[in-house]
Amino acid sequence: xxxxxxxxxxxxxxxxxxxxxxxxxxxxxxxxxxxxxxxxxxxxxxxxxxxxxxxxxxxxxxxxxxxxxxxxxxxxxxxxxxxxxxxxxxxxxxxxxxxxxxxxxxxxxxxxxxxxxxxxxxxxxxxxxxxxxxxxxxxxxxxxxxxxxxxxxxxxxxxxxxxxxxxxxxxxxxxxxxxxxxxxxxxxxxxxxxxxxxxxxxxxxxxxxxxxxxxxxxxxxxxxxxxxxxxxxxxxxxxxxxxxxxxxxxxxxxxxxxxxxxxxxxxxxxxxxxxxxxxxxxxxxxxxxxxxxxxxxxxxxxxxxxxxxxxxxxxxxxxxxxxxxxxxxxxxxxxxxxxxxxxxxxxxxxxxxxxxxxxxxxxxxxxxxxxxxxxxxxxxxxxxxxxxxxxxxxxxxxxxxxxxxxxxxxxxxxxxxxxxxxxxxxxxxxxxxxxxxxxxxxxxxxxxxxxxxxxxxxxxxxxxxxxxxxxxxxxxxxxxxxxxxxxxxxxxxxxxxxxxxxxxxxxxxxxxxxxxxxxxxxxxxxxxxxxxxxxxxxxxxxxxxxxxxx
Numbered sequence: 020x021x022x023x024x025x026x027x028x029x030x031x032x033x034x035x036x037x038x039x040x041x042x043x044x045x046x047x048x049x050x051x052x053x054x055x056x057x058x059x060x061x062x063x064x065x066x067x068x069x070x071x072x073x074x075x076x077x078x079x080x081x082x083x084x085x086x087x088x089x090x091x092x093x094x095x096x097x098x099x100x101x102x103x104x105x106x107x108x109x110x111x112x113x114x115x116x117x118x119x120x121x122x123x124x125x126x127x128x129x130x131x132x133x134x135x136x137x138x139x140x141x142x143x144x145x146x147x148x149x150x151x152x153x154x155x156x157x158x159x160x161x162x163x164x165x166x167x168x169x170x171x172x173x174x175x176x177x178x179x180x181x182x183x184x185x186x187x188x189x190x191x192x193x194x195x196x197x198x199x200x201x202x203x204x205x206x207x208x209x210x211x212x213x214x215x216x217x218x219x220x221x222x223x224x225x226x227x228x229x230x231x232x233x234x235x236x237x238x239x240x241x242x243x244x245x246x247x248x249x250x251x252x253x254x255x256x257x258x259x260x261x262x263x264x265x266x267x268x269x270x271x272x273x274x275x276x277x278x279x280x281x282x283x284x285x286x287x288x289x290x291x292x293x294x295x296x297x298x299x300x301x302x303x304x305x306x307x308x309x310x311x312x313x314x315x316x317x318x319x320x321x322x323x324x325x326x327x328x329x330x331x332x333x334x335x336x337x338x339x340x341x342x343x344x345x346x347x348x349x350x351x352x353x354x355x356x357x358x359x360x361x362x363x364x365x366x367x368x369x370x371x372x373x374x375x376x377x378x379x380x381x382x383x384x385x386x387x388x389x390x391x392x393x394x395x396x397x398x399x400x401x402x403x404x405x406x407x408x409x410x411x412x413x414x415x416x417x418x419x420x421x422x423x424x425x426x427x428x429x430x431x432x433x434x435x436x437x438x439x440x441x442x443x444x445x446x447x448x449x450x451x452x453x454x455x456x457x458x459x460x461x462x463x464x465x466x467x468x469x470x471x472x473x474x475x476x477x478x479x480x481x482x483x484x485x486x487x488x489x490x491x492x493x494x495x496x497x498x499x500x501x502x503x504x505x506x507x508x509x510x511x512x513x514x515x516x517x518x519x520x521x522x523x524x525x526x527x528x529x530x531x532x533x534x535x536x537x538x539x540x541x542x543x544x545x546x547x548x549x550x551x552x553x554x555x556x557x558x559x560x561x562x563x564x565x566x567x568x569x
Contacts, residue, residue, distance in 0.1 A: 028059065049303040049464075049473075050261035052426055058418035066421065071316070075411045079319040081312050081424070082412040083370040084335040089408035095373035096398045097174060097339065101126030101151035102385045103498045105161035108151040112166060114388065118395055122204075124174040124375060125162070126150035127184070132219050134180045136550030137502040146499035149385070150176075154506050155548045159187040160194070169197045173204040174249070174339065174373075179221040181208035182230050183552050185247075186539040203244035205295055205339070208234055209251045211272040211444060215453040216258035218565070221553065224445055226560035230535065231276065232283045237536040239290040246295040248276060249339065255453075256299035257345045259461025262310045265299060266427060267434030268453055270317055275444040277326055287326050291333035300366040301343040302358055306427075309420060311369025312412075313427035314338070340366035341375040347382040351477035352489050355379035360397050367407050368414055374398060384491035451568035458569070506548065513546040521545045522555045529559040 035042060035056060046054045055062075073079060076086030085091060098120055101108045112123055127150040130142030136154050137146045146152045153159055163173075168191070177184045185206050189199050210227040213220040220227065231248055238247035252269035260268065273294065280290050298314070300307050318336035322328040342362035347355045356379045363376050376394040378386035386394070402408055414420045441447050467473040474480045525538040542552050 024059075024061070028061070031057075048262070048306040048423075049301065050263045050306060050430070051463075052263075052306070052423070052430070058422055060418065062418050062422045066425075071421065071425070072415060078323070078331070078334060079316040080335055081316045082415050084315065084337055084372070088370065088411040089367075090411065093402050093408055094367060094371055095121045095172070096395065096402075097122040097124045097172075097373045097375055098391065098395055099124040099126050099174075099176065099341065099375045100386075100391065101128075102149075102492065103147040103151065103494055104502055105151055105153065105158040107147075107498075109162055109164055109166070111388070111391070112162075115391070115395065116166075116171075118392060119399060120395060122172045122174065122373065123166075125176065127175075127177055128152045131180070131184075131549065132177060134183075134221050134549060134553035136548050137499065137506055139550055144499070146502050147494050152498075152502050153184065153187070153549065154502070155509055155546050156187050156190055156543045157505075157509055157546065159184075159191050163188075163191055167197075168192045168195060169201045171203075172244075173202075174207070175204070176207045178207055178210055178213050178217075178219055179227065180549055180553055181206050181210075182234050182535065182539055183543065183549050185234060186536065186543045189242075190540060190543050199242045199245075201244070202242055205246040205249045206234060207251060207297065208248045209272065209297075211275060211448070212251050212254050212269075214448045214563075214565070215255060215268060215272075216260075216457060217254040220563050220565075222556065222560040223563040224448065226529075226556075227563075228275075228279050232279050233534045233536055235276070235280050235290050235293075236283060236285060236534055238293055239285060243293075246293050247290075249295045249297045250276065251297040253297050253299045253341055255457065256301065256343070258457050259345075259464065260457045261460045262301065262303065262306050263427060263430040264434070264456055264460060266310050266314055266317075267431040267438075269296060269298070270314065270321065270431060271435060271438050271444050273318070274321065274325075277322075281326070287322070287328045288330040288333050291322060291326075291328050292330060292335070296336055296338035298338050298340050298366075298371075299343050300340045300362040300369075300371075302346045302362060304361060304365045305420065305423060307362070307365040308369040308414060309423035309427045311338070311340075311366070311371065312420075312424045313431065315370070316424070317428055317431055337372045339373040339375070340369075340371040342366070342377045344377055344381060347377060347379070348475065348478050349382045350482065352379055352382065354477055355382065356393060356397065359394065360401070363397060363401055364405070364407065367401060368412075370412060380489055380491060383489060384493065387490050387492045389490070449566075451566075454568050509546060510548075517545045518542075518547045518551070521547055522551060525552065526555050526559055529556055 072081045075083040075088050098115055100111050128147050129145040129149055131153050135142040137152050175184055192202055208231055234247040238245045250273045252265040255268050256265040315336045319334040322334045342359045346358050359376050366374050376397045378390035378394040380390045438447050447453055521542045525542055528538045
């Protein structure tokens with residue numbers, strides 16, 4: 020530090036410490052990273068612009084994956100939606116598209132997520148409640164009726180049965196005359212985070228990984244515009260992790276998929292450009308921005324230096340962001356609009372490629388049409404009124420942001436080293452490492468909340484009771500009854516001999532090593548249901564039971 024600047028700093032520091040009212044002794048991010056009251060050029064001594072930042076669209080992509088970023092094209096507004104029947108959700112999709120939404124994102128109900136048909140006793144009372152019920156190709160045809168699949172991109176949030184819903188989507192497109200090569204979109208298909216956080220697994224880890232790799236291989240060969248897996252930190256964060264854990268565990272999962280795909284015979288540049296990511300944008304504004312920037316830089320180095328990728332597209336971390344559902348409160352529910360707006364701005368300043376903004380009433384029920392429209396308008400105000408899209412990485416070069424980005428990178432690297440030392444991602448799932456780290460972080464957050472060390476407006480401060488009359492969307496029992504009637508009618512009129520033959524062929528393929536996408540496509544085209552296909556695979560793969568970890 021130059022003597023003159025050092026003297027000036029010390030004089031300022033003395034005035035700061037002696038100020039009235041006295042400044043608080045310390046502050047930290049939600050991840051517990053300590054924060055200085057002020058950052059100066061001295062926090063960046065030895066910092067190298069080319070190594071840390073570079074230019075947008077260039078390695079290490081800290082400033083964004085495209086040279087023009089939002090000056091060339093704004094982020095994709097992709098609102099997650101689905102409820103009730105395929106017909107009802109189709110109407111919601113058309114409403115959102117008419118309001119200016121640019122892509123679709125499908126939310127499935129719990130029976131669909133867990134691989135059960137709507138008439139399965141284990142799904143009773145859940146049909147259509149947290150998403151749309153999809154039992155067969157017939158439902159998928161209704162879901163996308165009169166929507167041109169070659170003119171939009173679609174994201175599907177589904178994991179254990181992902182390959183089946185993927186096959187249904189391809190089959191619907193083919194019936195419309197759209198070849199798989201023209202389909203653009205993303206399949207979440209991230210089974211590793213299910214074992215780590217969300218717990219919607221069905222098969223044991225090894226056959227689950229085989230299904231993911233089979234979709235990656237199929238997409239690499241047949242669908243150049245399709246992202247076969249969206250490696251998801253969102254659910255890890257929603258389970259209670261810190262931002263640093265979300266960053267580290269997500270990229271560690273990404274590395275596991277890369278290694279499994281290479282082991283299956285693919286060259287890294289054949290599939291890496293179609294890997295995508297999905298992150299949470301929480302309420303700690305600057306930490307979130309730093310997390311996104313560190314993620315791009317880390318992934319670029321990992322792909323180039325660890326896996327030897329040579330195609331620059333393989334180095335680019337492209338990601339979707341959703342504002343933090345877990346940050347929403349039922350107390351003073353209108354405050355959720357404000358929270359969501361700040362979280363959305365953090366995602367955009369961090370350079371997200373697509374964004375979902377939560378509806379204020381999601382903490383109470385599925386979003387009403389009015390609440391969904393406000394959430395959509397939040398993004399449109401952000402894009403068109405605030406000016407955030409006019410300058411690329413506008414916080415780049417900020418002493419604070421750059422120091423925090425470096426710290427996020429260092430924190431993630433420490434976790435990578437620990438995961439490697441413990442035997443890798445699958446071993447860390449089996450021994451409960453991830454689960455314990457997340458549980459400890461969640462406990463610490465709740466402790467701070469109860470001690471009023473962290474303030475949530477309306478919850479532990481500025482309380483004035485719960486909100487009054489907030490309209491909510493309710494799914495009545497008639498939805499499940501109607502879905503079950505349609506499912507039984509399908510089973511009665513389809514060619515059941517053909518269905519049984521296709522399911523036997525699938526089981527034979529599952530016992531071998533061939534890619535499972537072709538037999539899955541044959542099953543869905545015969546109108547085998549999701550539950551029937553999953554039952555066939557369970558016969559071969561078995562069902563996973565998580566060991567007791569705590």
